[in-house]
Amino acid sequence: VKVKGFEQFIEESKKDIKRISNIDDAIIQRAEIKNLYRNLHLHSSTLVGNGTDHLNLINDLNVDFFNELSQMHPELNESEIIICYYLFAGFKNKEIAAFLNTSIRSVESRRYRIGKKLKIKDKELSLVAYLTETFKGFS
Incomplete structure (x- = not known):
């Protein structure tokens, strides 16, 4: 059944x-x-x-986005790349936390670390704005 x-x-x-x-x-x-x-x-x-198989489906459906982000920012690990995709797709921290089976605080911390790795503060952009602008061809 x-x-x-x-x-x-x-x-x-x-x-x-x-x-x-x-x-x-x-x-x-x-x-x-x-x-x-x-x-x-x-x-x-x-x-x-x-709960992790849906991540494989998302990866399969958006392989170009993941490849491009990985090439542009090799300093990001797999979980950070997944969070970037969810942010790019318009999800909120609470939704991302539910999908990844983690806390909202954990997602917030990862977002902060991603911003530091990408030097977003130096560009005076939010992480979401940066992702939206950089990957607008993938929407």
Whole structure:
């Protein structure tokens, strides 16, 4: 029963991904992606059990973003890159903490360290503004 439910969940997710990929309006597409991620997170903990498989799905769907960020900023580790993606996608600290199964304070600390590594304060930008401007072609 669990396998059947998981297979159905995967099929529905694939349909959602295909539908979202055909949306031309970037703002609507970003909102739909955000809803899909929430749905993936909600169901992955009950269907998958370990909560990390949705990160592999996100990575597979956004490999170009992750590769570009890794090339531009090799000083960032994997968890920092994932947080950057979530910030770029418009998620708030509370949502990121829920997805990563960590505390809001932990996400805030990581954001601070990411900003220091990228020298964002020197550029007088917020981390979100920097990511949005730098990766606007990926939206």
